[in-house]
Amino acid sequence: MAERENDGAAAKRPKTDAGELSSDSPVSDFKITRILRECAREKNIFIHGKVKDQDAVVILEKAPIRKDTLSELLKSSQLQLEMKNDVYSTYQLQAPAHLNEIKTTVICPATEKHVKKYLHQEVFLVEESGEDYRTVTLPYISSQSFSVQWVHNILEKKAEADRIVFEDPDPLTGFVLLPDFKWDKKQIQDLYLIAIVHRRDVKSLRDLTSEHLPLLTNLRSKGEDTIQRQYGVPPSKLRVYFHYQPSYHHLHVHFTSLEYNAPGCGVERAHLLSDVIQNLQADSSYYHNRSLAFPLRADDGLLLKFKEAGKL
Amino acid sequence: MAERENDGAAAKRPKTDAGELSSDSPVSDFKITRILRECAREKNIFIHGKVKDQDAVVILEKAPIRKDTLSELLKSSQLQLEMKNDVYSTYQLQAPAHLNEIKTTVICPATEKHVKKYLHQEVFLVEESGEDYRTVTLPYISSQSFSVQWVHNILEKKAEADRIVFEDPDPLTGFVLLPDFKWDKKQIQDLYLIAIVHRRDVKSLRDLTSEHLPLLTNLRSKGEDTIQRQYGVPPSKLRVYFHYQPSYHHLHVHFTSLEYNAPGCGVERAHLLSDVIQNLQADSSYYHNRSLAFPLRADDGLLLKFKEAGKL
Numbered sequence: 001m002a003e004r005e006n007d008g009a010a011a012k013r014p015k016t017d018a019g020e021l022s023s024d025s026p027v028s029d030f031k032i033t034r035i036l037r038e039c040a041r042e043k044n045i046f047i048h049g050k051v052k053d054q055d056a057v058v059i060l061e062k063a064p065i066r067k068d069t070l071s072e073l074l075k076s077s078q079l080q081l082e083m084k085n086d087v088y089s090t091y092q093l094q095a096p097a098h099l100n101e102i103k104t105t106v107i108c109p110a111t112e113k114h115v116k117k118y119l120h121q122e123v124f125l126v127e128e129s130g131e132d133y134r135t136v137t138l139p140y141i142s143s144q145s146f147s148v149q150w151v152h153n154i155l156e157k158k159a160e161a162d163r164i165v166f167e168d169p170d171p172l173t174g175f176v177l178l179p180d181f182k183w184d185k186k187q188i189q190d191l192y193l194i195a196i197v198h199r200r201d202v203k204s205l206r207d208l209t210s211e212h213l214p215l216l217t218n219l220r221s222k223g224e225d226t227i228q229r230q231y232g233v234p235p236s237k238l239r240v241y242f243h244y245q246p247s248y249h250h251l252h253v254h255f256t257s258l259e260y261n262a263p264g265c266g267v268e269r270a271h272l273l274s275d276v277i278q279n280l281q282a283d284s285s286y287y288h289n290r291s292l293a294f295p296l297r298a299d300d301g302l303l304l305k306f307k308e309a310g311k312l
Numbered sequence: 313m314a315e316r317e318n319d320g321a322a323a324k325r326p327k328t329d330a331g332e333l334s335s336d337s338p339v340s341d342f343k344i345t346r347i348l349r350e351c352a353r354e355k356n357i358f359i360h361g362k363v364k365d366q367d368a369v370v371i372l373e374k375a376p377i378r379k380d381t382l383s384e385l386l387k388s389s390q391l392q393l394e395m396k397n398d399v400y401s402t403y404q405l406q407a408p409a410h411l412n413e414i415k416t417t418v419i420c421p422a423t424e425k426h427v428k429k430y431l432h433q434e435v436f437l438v439e440e441s442g443e444d445y446r447t448v449t450l451p452y453i454s455s456q457s458f459s460v461q462w463v464h465n466i467l468e469k470k471a472e473a474d475r476i477v478f479e480d481p482d483p484l485t486g487f488v489l490l491p492d493f494k495w496d497k498k499q500i501q502d503l504y505l506i507a508i509v510h511r512r513d514v515k516s517l518r519d520l521t522s523e524h525l526p527l528l529t530n531l532r533s534k535g536e537d538t539i540q541r542q543y544g545v546p547p548s549k550l551r552v553y554f555h556y557q558p559s560y561h562h563l564h565v566h567f568t569s570l571e572y573n574a575p576g577c578g579v580e581r582a583h584l585l586s587d588v589i590q591n592l593q594a595d596s597s598y599y600h601n602r603s604l605a606f607p608l609r610a611d612d613g614l615l616l617k618f619k620e621a622g623k624l
Contacts, residue, residue, distance in 0.1 A: 025393070025403065027386055027391055027403065027405070028386070030386055032383060032386075040376035041353075042354065043354070043374050043375070043377060044377065045377040045382070047382070060377055060385075060405065062374040062412075063355070064350070064351075064352035065350065065355060065356065065357040065372055065374065065414075067347055067350070067357075070344060070357070071344060074342055074344075074370075075340065079337045079339055079416065087419050087421060087422070088417070088418070089338070089417070090417050091416040091417075091418070092413045092414070092415065092416070093339070093372065093413060093414040093416045094410060094412075094413055094414075095412070095414055096409070097406035097407060097409065097412070098406060100406075100407070100409070100412050100414065101404045101405060101406055102377075102389070102404075102405040102406075102407055103402070104402065104405040105400070105401070105403075106400070106401045106402070106403070107399055107400055108399060108401075109399060110399070114399075122571075123549075123570055124548040124570075125548050125551070125570055127586060150398045150400065153397060153398065154397075159397040160395065160397055181400075181402065187352065189350060190353065235437075236436045236438070236624060237435075237436065237437070238437070239437070239578070239579065239580050258435055258436075258437050258607060260352055260353065261578065265578050266551070266573065266577050266578060266579065266582075267553055267577055267579050267583065267584055268551050268570065268577075268584070270578075271579065272579055272580070272605060274439065274603065274605055275602075278602055278603060282595070283594070290590055291586065291590060293584055293586055295570060312548060
């Protein structure tokens with residue numbers, strides 16, 4: 001959902017004021033322009049609007065139902081009968097607000113790119129050869145000169161330092177592990193962490209060669225160990241993968257609960273770390289040469305480049 | 313979610329007392345026995361318990377976010393800042409109860425059939441080496457002697473002949489293409505077809521070598537052409553893949569709409585046909601030798617075999 005992006009916004013001095021009250025929150029004076037996307041199945045909605053005179057995107061997603069507060073929820077809620085038939089009855093349950101929170105993400109100021117990202121769009125599968133990557137994709141990525149300042153803020157502890165679950169500081173094989181925005185850490189069923197490597201010279205899967213095997217194996221073993229130790233989730237319950245294309249071009253790995261159908265874990269975008277390691281062990285230039293299929297939204301500038309190059 | 317069952321309970325005269333108050337609702341004195349299933353993405357939970365001395369299943373699912381109450385929701389809610397970094401900030405929003413209801417379904421008395429229906433099975437990721445396949449998986453598959461008679465019936469036109477969308481009768485490179493049972497053919501958003509090969513000597517991905525490349529390339533091109541012609545869906549809108557493990561051991565390929573999050577299209581189970589073709593072109597024994605990861609449910613006999621072999 002609220003996956004972060006390369007973006008052009010100037011990096012402000014980051015602060016982390018968790019727990020602060022909401023008097024001046026950007027949501028209270030948020031003016032809705034339009035709904036960008038919504039999903040009834042996932043209980044989320046993506047809204048484009050204005051905070052004062054600034055463009056903003058507000059994402060609301062209802063929190064998963066927590067086992068640890070379930071008894072309290074059932075006891076302390078108001079019920080209204082809707083339907084009764086034989087052994088079946090349905091109700092509307094009105095719960096105490098603190099047991100029924102809504103995860104809210106605000107992006108402000110939001111760039112056109114943020115807005116586009118969340119606007120529902122047709123999706124097309126592109127098959128990118130190694131040559132296509134070098135002649136179409138890489139020039140496009142470079143021309144965009146996306147900022148990954150927010151990634152550097154994390155690596156330099158200028159932001160989210162309190163969210164870091166584990167760090168291996170080694171400049172070549174090290175990484176930081178932290179919860180993804182999409183995970184509220186309240187239940188492990190939708191566990192979602194991200195490992196961000198300290199190296200800044202690896203944009204994506206495409207840059208990986210056998211040279212990076214020590215980084216990948218270190219990241220896999222220490223990431224899995226940490227998640228088992230901290231959250232009690234063993235490697236056999238984890239899905240560990242890259243995205244290609246990634247949302248931002250600084251190498252990172254997704255750790256999600258196997259039982260959580262996480263957005264972006266589909267075969268058309270995800271690449272299991274265990275497969276990547278084996279492929280590089282067998283052929284150092286595997287990801288340099290292979291055609292990789294990935295989905296692109298109709299409004300993605302890269303899709304236009306592929307069309308211009310007659311590749312679609 | 314709360315799809316109803318035929319069950320033995322005598323159908324009482326149904327009454328619908330919508331709006332009735334909840335004083336004597338079965339939920340208030342519901343005693344939780346165990347969680348049957350929960351889905352963090354869909355924000356629902358299935359609970360087995362007792363109402364007085366009767367078995368009951370209670371299903372909670374958060375309501376979708378309503379556009380028509382969105383402004384009121386944003387204005388009248390309390391926010392607590394969680395995190396701020398650059399242009400991104402996240403909050404917990406506490407909404408008025410009447411704007412944030414939870415749909416509640418009660419089945420009481422619940423039969424064993426109801427309980428089983430909603431009971432979730434744990435899933436484990438297995439990493440099967442080529443050796444594991446030959447020593448653990450293959451002997452297990454053979455011992456089960458699952459019947460694929462229904463597949464042969466299709467190939468021989470003894471059943472479902474009217475459902476076949478396309479056939480290439482070639483005994484070595486041919487196949488039949490037909491809609492999957494999950495697809496009602498009423499809209500292309502969830503388009504789902506299956507290609508079943510005429511060859512009967514290929515159980516799964518594991519059996520594929522470069523010898524099968526003519527079959528795979530033929531299946532891909534004619535399958536995609538047919539779907540474009542018949543349903544107007546171009547190859548760039550399709551996800552074309554194998555399952556490993558497959559649900560039946562006669563080689564078949566899944567064609568699903570790229571925009572449909574089809575069950576089993578996750579990276580832990582699906583293998584893109586385009587990747588399989590490339591891997592076999594580079595290494596004829598790729599699928600004989602590689603470790604392949606796949607999920608197994610706790611009640612799957614194969615999982616027991618892997619445990620017995622000390623592989624999990």
